[in-house]
Amino acid sequence: MNEISRIGQDPKPDTQEADALLPQNIEAEQQLLGAILTNNEVYDRIAQIIKPEHFYEPVHQRIFTRAMERITKNALASPVTLKPFFEDDEGIKELGGVQYLVRLAGAAISSFAARDYAQLIYEMHQRRELIKLGGDIAAKARAYDVDLEPAEQITQAEQQLYKLAETGGATTGFQSFLSAVTDAVRVANAAYQRDGGLAGVSTGLIDLDKKLGGLHRSDLLILAGRPSMGKTSLATNIAFNVAKAYKRGKKPDGTEGAVNGGVVGFFSLEMSAEQLAARILSEAAEVPSENIRRGDMTEAEFRRFVDAAKQLESCPLFIDDTPALPIAQVAARARRLKREHGLDVLMVDYLQLLRGHGRTDNRVQEIAEISMGLKAIAKELDIPVVALSQLSRQVESRDDKRPQLSDLRESGSIEQDADVVMFVFREEYYVEREKPSDDRLDEMAAWQERMERLHGRAEVIIGKQRHGPIGSVDLSFEGRFTRFGNLIQPWQNGADQRDEY
Template identity: 55%
Template structure:
């Protein structure tokens, strides 16, 4: 039989005491050679035992390297439709150096004879996997300690913490993100369940509701795994609309906990809001002003009446229980966003991510002066986060100045900065447009060669257009992979930078498909 202590010894502590120092104490990492032998013997007796463990167990999980090779060889034979037995494995392993050390192919027969029962095969596999995870935790902890001793100016302690968190998350989700083929019947079942949930839901939406009725009707809510781009020129209200959607989703959040303790989201979402432009306090003040309908300027300067202050405190208490989480760290990298979202999803749950705004993110080192490549990496990273966590990701984006050069100021897809990558990776592209903003800055003046009557006619027409555009914002859905495109009118209150539903309006949408 093999030496049952053949594994990787790890020091109990590292640092000044290097490997081999007399002062270092040693502990063997957790492993169970007997369980490994019993599992392999069970596989030899019945190859179905391999099927029970192959979904989560891999060759590298075995503490004994030879056992890992035997397990891998069994898998190859079974996948080819052959039986995996000591006889069929002989040709593959008889010249293996580790097999020779163990006593040759006779060791395979010993494994087959040592098994007691096939029933416990999965239990053996689970324990082997658990011990492998523990050994990786030890390696990860050792690496963290050694990294902390290495002081580098371009690699701060916070960078090391984020890196360690990401490695821990990757370890925790080993096997969960590897993918593979899914039976179409199961995919159909999932689609029908999603449609059933939407049918039963009060708003009849498949995705996260924005509580803006016409926008929800156009989009069907914000769908899981979608990357949505919300773009516009400065002062159009991008952040106001994003905060409105985030607030509404958090306000509508409802969940059901069954007898087993499993949580089922019935409506709304828990929201992560990355505010790279505004501080958390500024964002909170804006939300407070919107809901209390008090000017944010008055809140900041303290010019509040007693009634205003009382209303503000009442609203603040109501808002304090919302599942809305704000991160205002500036110049975040896409990897840091991924790490923090994973952590929040694990600790609190997560249903919607909002990034304000895309161009303020960093793609990480290695892009040099190529901003286009960096933005491409950022949009790909945001789409990957949406798919991995199965939540909608809404990223705000600036538009180029080309809009200002045209007579028609309505945005187009070509106005997106670095538009190629953003437009390509996004599932939905929306533009915020307020005609009122441009009309107010285009008050007509009398031309030198223009008569009084002609000027008054133009001025009256301008006034009429201003009245029609007053307190009206528009969301232009320019791209949607799974639904119609077109414009949606919303109410916009400039005093509180607040979007809402536009009641009793008459407008038509051109429902086109991509």
């Protein structure tokens, strides 16, 4: 049994049994408080680690709170200055009165050990919270609440666990400019050493990588477009390219992880996992997607299809096709995937199909909550998040169908929260629907010439980029295989485009 040692006092018998049930270290609390009361500068070293509620002994919580209040006001916190606050404190009286403050100061540890003691106290608090959380989960599971289904209880439990894991480590406070510069140089060096000069994860599309510098960690990228523009196809192409290029090894900072490509998580709220896999296989095997759906394949095509499926078995691409997910569950499932398999890029198809935390009739407010939640996931997990988004119908009413930032549907917060906003645009789609009648020969000739020029071409319009230029990127598009690719320019004469960079 872990005995509570109170300086100058014997532990009470009725507290020993309770104390034995919960992790605690009263001696560490006493000695840390003593260090703070003898040298107030110690507080600055441990303020980011522990808070008053992390102390097990209620008296120690009150002493720490009073000391913290005085120190943050640039006033001295010592046994003498704190004495008036505790003369009527019943807890202090049980420990021998205000002389307990003097005994704490006498038991002070060296200021160099303060952080270690603070960390120990914090870890004990974490253990007690885990025990409490386990009890709460068990109690809720026993209670048959019709409004709280088991799946929802699991989600709530995950949220509470991760909230507990994040406390104490989320706030880093100020860092020196030297530290910030060192991080910036490390990123630039990684880009310099990597093929193609990318700081982020390569999309596999060279011209797009050149414009974006790859997919950067902690960025929220919005990929928007009207229906039939191919935004889901582009998202699956990028996801496949990243997963296909995955290589694990030692990163420049010495940690183990993806040195090329990455592990991809794909939330497909519109299409089933099977449909999404068929699209990826269509691209990899070069078999038209409609033929795959109908089973209308030649023997050679079916052989390519099966071979592609075998090659992709080991691809680190994970698909979740649960419909109408709340943003909280997206965060919880992404955290779980990162913990179990790693996670380097997260794709969401598409943003408007997610749900917010509460039940609200204000759709604009709900979309704002979702976009902020996606940005929070990107920062928390330190990964790029690519979220697809619908555009409003006002695009169709304009002569120039190229989308703009103002076309983002239902909320301006999407534009505000995003680090990059991209639009997929295929002019061929609109021109194809302007076909003149066969008897208008001149117009038909002009239309055919325009269709030939636009056939198999797509455009990604970068409407916003926090850390780079805006503009357009031309891509090739093969509708049969739902595949976007690098557009070979006329002056390249079929040469590999990688040689140009």
